Amino acid sequence: MATTEVVQSRRIVTEIPGPKSRAIQERRSAAVAQGVGSTLPVYVEHAGGGIVEDVDGNALIDFGSGIAVTNVGNADPRVVERAAEQMGRFTHTCFMVNPYESYVEVCEALNRITPGDHEKRSILLNSGAEAVENAVKIARNATGRQAVVVFDHAYHGRTNLTMALTAKNMPYKQGFGPFAGEVHRMPMAYAYRWPTGPENCGPEAAAAAIEQITKQIGAENVAAMVIEPIQGEGGFIEPAPGFLPALVEFCRAKGIVFVADEVQTGFARTGDMFACEHEGVVPDLITTAKGIAGGLPLAAVTGRAELMDAVHGGGLGGTYGGNPAACAAALASLEAIESDDLVGRAREIGALMLDRLRTLADKYEVIGDVRGRGAMVAIELVKDGKEPAIEALAQVVAHCHSRGLILLSAGTYGNVIRMLPPLAISDELLREGLDILEEGLAGL
Structure with a gap:
């Protein structure tokens, strides 16, 4: 076309x-x-x-890309052609009813390109908020814990749970409560505004967050830590050096699932395929959306096989998750990112x-x-x-x-x-x- x-x-x-x-x-x-x-x-x-x-x-x-969605450009011919071809064959069956190969192909691609060489599984969804919400579900199910740790200046979506995870009240939360519980907010390594200066920000912010988690929540009660490797709506806050690695080390030691929210930062946007790669961070779960499918609605959670497979059959999914046209667009978009x-x-x-x-x-x-x-x-x-x-x-x-x-x-x-x-x-x-x-x- x-x-x-x-x-x-x-x-x-x-x-x-x-x-x-x-x-x-x-x-x-x-x-x-x-x-x-x-x-x-x-x-x-x-x-x-x-x-x-x-x-x-x-x-x-x-200078907006539909908020970091059209990474490969708008109406990229490869994306358009592949999505249109799929639309001509069938538009929907629901993967949970009659599956199709392109869903599997997208999951295979995500398992290959996301950080870490461990065995992975993926699920496909519709939006970034839905991906984050499912990551929390998976972490809670796999760990048997309930608490979720998030950070100042965070944005994770507009559903009830993800509004609770989001820091900024106006316009995202005002008048929409009450919100989901067991969400705990920690200080962010915001170097420009750190009280003792940017050079101290990374280690001090990590120490403050770890102390707060340990004393106020109890690490043994925390299912997941969810963080954007570069915060989006919060103001493109790039965590000070050392902050993310210190948090990952703490999570590994305490059995906490580390979730990288790469909805805005993923798919080559930051000069790495995923922003967490900048400091060698390997998340347990990674959430993606926006730039994945060249403008068509698609999102995913990708993570360690033992976590993803811990959920009982039928516990994950959704009617439109992994729509076949969006999957076709994603495969074309991912090919364009790598070939170009x-x-x-x-x-x-x-x-x-x-x-x-x-x-x-x-x-x-x-x-x-x-x-x-x-x-x-x-x-x-x-x-x-x-x-x-x-x-x-x-x-x-x-x-x-x-x-x-x-x-x-x-x-x-x-x-x-x-x-x-x-x-x-x-x-x-x-x-x-x-x-x-x-x-x-x-x-x-």
């Missing part, structure tokens, strides 16, 4: 949003629940590479972006911190020391949107600009997008 060729250049022909987008937005207000937000209400017609084209004919530079060396491309993107962002940090005092790895980078905006510069962020993001650059905000304090360009983006578009970002910073 042919895909629409998207010219890889920015083009602005109307105000942003344009008249056609505004007209659709009016219809949306009468049809879609107000609780569903949109970062930039330009309605999309086509997308590919590093460009998103709207219904008004504007072409915007994509998108791990290497993410490192190139990171080198280009971080170098430029650090130059901007030297020039503009409002940038308090530059952080991230690969094509997952961010700047934290501050004033008067380290006070969050929320108004400045809003001004910069609004400028970038008006000039045709899709940016996302994040952070517990609402002052982080996060950048997640597709790994298919060109260097020219990256540089142009960063030029627009600098215009916004210069206008403060």
